[in-house]
Amino acid sequence: MRDPPGGGRSLLWILLCFTGLSPSSAQSGSQQVQGLLGESVTFPAPVFTRGNLLYTGVGSIVIVxxxxxxxxxxxxxxxxxxxxxxxxxxxxxxxxLQDEGQYEVDNTDGQKIITRFQLTVYERVSKPTVEIQNCTAVCSVENGRDVILSWTRGEEILNQTSSPLLNTPLSLSLDIEELHNGTYSCVASNPVSEESVQLNKMTCWEPPETVNTGVRYIPVIPAAALLVFPGVFAVFCIAQKLRHGAQ
Incomplete structure (x- = not known):
């Protein structure tokens, strides 16, 4: 881009006044434009030989x-x-962020056309994190303007959430027990950026319940007692015979 030749800016401003570059001329509809903080945004309304770009509250910021x-x-x-x-x-x-607001492209190449744009500037969305709690995957991310948090399987959105409370993190759960084949991801997005984290294949584990097998336990006589019992019985029998013989 170069400065206008010849008489400089003063002559340029005088010429613009005589050519009738006024925001009160014929107008077209307004368009929404989004930009990413630190990046660039282009207004899709061309001016080739004569016109200007205006910003509300400032006036002309580029003159062609x-x-x-x-x-x-x-x-x-x-x-x-x-x-x-x-x-x-x-x-x-x-x-x-301070660049947000309404802009006008004033084109006088031929028929005078004014195109209005409403610019919104977004910060880049944060990367989400995933924690496994029992049989549930919990995804969280820092909240921001127009941020949406979603669980997806491939291109399919399973569930999603958002909140106007920008100081409160977003959180979204997914039941691991109900997972089927496919690629599962947690996605955080706003109109100009997206971050995601993929859920690795997880196995749902819970402590096993106590199972009643129905088996009855039978008392067991110690082996030593079984060896002693015949000897005691024999002594008892001999004693009984001797008693009878004495009689």
């Missing part, structure tokens, strides 16, 4: 005239604005 652009007209976006001569598109680089 006769195929040349001036983007250093405000400190808020200094060195972060680009205009591509080939595509005619405006791009903001090194996005900040």
């Amino acid at each position: 005239f006769k195929g040349a652009a001036d983007a250093n007209i405000t400190d808020k976006f200094r060195d972060r604005l680009q205009w591509d001569r080939q595509t005619g598109l405006f791009t903001i680089t090194q996005l900040r």
Whole structure:
């Protein structure tokens, strides 16, 4: 991108005033645009020879005239604005959360067209973690704007959750006993980023219950007692005979 030649910015501003670059001209519908913190966003409305990009509360932040652009007209976006001569598109680089708001591409290449964009800047979603508790896999992640936490099997969403309470982590459970063949993953996502962790094949284990086999226990006489009993019986018999003989 290069500065406009010749008379510089003052002449450019005068020419723009006479050419009627006014936000009150014919307008098109508004579009939603999302960007990732620290990355870039491009507004899909081209300007090839004459027009400008405006930001609510600031005014023009890029001016295009006769195929040349001036983007250093405000400190808020200094060195972060680009205009591509080939595509005619405006791009903001090194996005900040403070860049959110409404933008307008004012195109006067031919018929005057104003296209409005509502920019939302998101932080990158955190990577989720999974813990196994008995027969349940519990997935957790830090919450953020428009973050959704899901359990998936392949491309199929099994369940999901979200919360407007941004300071409270999101948590979602999956019953391991009901798992079938397939790849199971916990996925955290927002409109511009996604992180996931795959659930390794787990075996559900629980302490076994006590089983009643119905076996009855029979008292067992010690072997020593069985050896002694015949001897005692023999002595008893001899004593009885001697008693009878004495009589």
